[in-house]
Amino acid sequence: MTAAAGATPTRLMSAGLVAGPVLSMIDSSVVNLAVPDLVRELGRPLEVVQWTVSGYLLALAIGLAATSYLARRFGLVPTYAGSLALFTVSSVACALSADAGMLICFRVVQGLAGAPLVPLAIGLLIGQGGATEGARGRVPLTAGLAFFAAPALGVSLGGLLIGAYGWRSIFLVNLPVGLLALPGALAARRAGLGARGDRAVRPDLLGLVLLAAGLGLTSYGVERAAAHGWATLSWPAGLVLLAAYVLWARRRPQAALALDLARDPVRALTLALCAVSSIVLFAVLFLAPLYLQTIQHHTGLVTGLALLPQGLAMGVSAAAGTRVAERFSVRFVVVAGMLFLAVTTGLMALLSAGTPVWLTTLLLCGRGLAIGFTSQPLVVSLLGGLPPERVPDANTLFSVVQRLAGSFGIALLVTFLTTRGAAAGSALTGFRETMLVLAATALLGAPGAALLRRQAADGAGAPGQRTSFSSGR
Known part of the structure; x- marks a missing residue:
């Protein structure tokens, strides 16, 4: 090709x-x-x-x-x-x-x-x-x-x-x-x-069946778990099928989705950091409307308008992220992004039932800037140095990791929010504690990002060449 x-x-x-x-x-x-x-x-x-x-x-x-x-x-x-x-x-x-x-x-x-x-x-x-x-x-x-x-x-x-x-x-x-x-x-x-x-x-017919069934059952089971509890066979069965696919793909020269990219230490770490940012991103995209509508009782239209600037901030910073990484390094940008993401997410734990919508929107915009600077250099780093025929595998692998991490993250955090809110007798308390958990998750991504080797936004060097960690700025 x-x-x-x-x-x-x-x-x-x-x-x-x-x-x-x-x-x-x-x-x-x-x-x-x-x-x-x-x-x-x-x-x-x-x-x-x-x-x-x-x-x-x-x-x-x-x-x-x-x-x-x-x-x-x-x-x-x-x-x-x-x-x-x-x-x-x-x-x-x-x-x-x-x-x-x-x-x-x-x-x-x-x-x-x-x-x-x-x-x-x-x-x-x-x-x-x-x-x-x-x-x-x-x-x-x-x-x-x-x-x-x-x-x-x-x-x-x-x-x-x-x-x-x-x-x-x-x-x-x-x-x-x-x-x-x-x-x-x-x-x-x-x-x-x-x-x-x-x-x-x-x-790869068997691989396609295992991968599709595994992703489908896991996604469905996790979605149901958030609302009906984790006592279901769907998501464990899905994870078993995904594990079976991993074993199958290791022996196939043309598997439905090649997983050899994850054997490279830099790309494996990049995927892990993508998973962390996905959890923090999608969880707040799910929880922020709950806060605005359930705790502050705003309409769906007001909620949508309050969330929109965050998306715009993410778009602007995503476009600028690789340019900043070219000037400094992917490691520098991602570490800074993770730290800023932890701070802005942690500040959301200070929100109350009477917090003005504009202040909530401002905090969400801060998160948006952090996620854009974090995610875009990671995606480019993942694709760096790959020949064109490997792009579908890399992008699909990224999407699979993002979907699974986001789904499990939302479900687990909704369970935590519900449990803590019921224990404290306050939905706001549950929301605040959940924001602190998310902030801690983002903070854990910073030392992981510090392991990324010093590299420009073009990532990993020659196609097929294994990369290694080294010091960065």
Whole structure:
């Protein structure tokens, strides 16, 4: 597989590559707001309607298992363009669904189609193979803003659309965005951007089954554990299947998802730090709305608007993160980011029922800046020095680690929050103690980041060359 030499995305291509992940991330959260309307209009109980959310997240996990193979077999851009087209069509089908059964089925299709969009777009926008020369390896400012603002945008935009036009509008809005994005994706395909497909690649069927079932069961079990307790067989069974996949993949030359990247000590540490930042990021994205709506009793719209600046701050700092790492080092930037993340998260333990929304938003923005500076250099470091054909494996591995860490982190912290809140007789006390736990988690990431070797944002040197830890600035 080869990539067009020196090809970089034009503005049209970048727009097409940004739109897909934004749609996928928004649809991960926006339907939560529509659940009460779906129960009322479709006439089905909450236990059934909730599968419009759970089915999508479950399908995302399963689709993620096939992403690396599809990209290697058909190429990065064709896989992305096909996924974007299917996501757009299934969004329209969701909007036209006549009953809950149809809606759940099309949401599953939506999730399967949305799974490859984020990992593939990251690789295509950052640069071929992560080999960063000059501007390559730097995330565009618009892409950083869009990616990180998307979760909060989903909450605020969803509240406006549902209130004005009903629940079907949150799916119909994907149609014009998808149609406008497809020309950019097709232009990227014509330009030969990204690694091309290799029709000689054969599917690792048993590996795909083990990986998809493991991710699916783990994601579903952890999601259920947060609400119904940990006494379930789903997530342990999922972890067993994932362990079986690891053993299987070690003996396969073309596994569904190659895990040899994790054997490199620098990339293994990078993945661990990505997991830490994911826990601190996704947990607060989940807990901050609970604080604003349950403790302070703000509306969904106010909550979404309060979260949006955090996403914008993350986007700005993500775009600037690799530039700062080029001037200093990845180690310096990530250590500083982890420390600042610990401080700003710890300050959230001082919030009260009467804290002004603007002050909460300011603290969230501080967290956003810290996460952007932390996560972006880590992603570029993970991709650094890889040939184009290894990008799908690296990005998919990153997405798998991020999803599992975020899911377990949220579930464990929600359990802790509920337990401590009940013991203290105060939801605010539970929230504050949970923020302290998150701050400690971020603080633990700082000494880990200090082990990263001194390196520029282009990361790990020559493809296939093993890297080692060394002193940094």
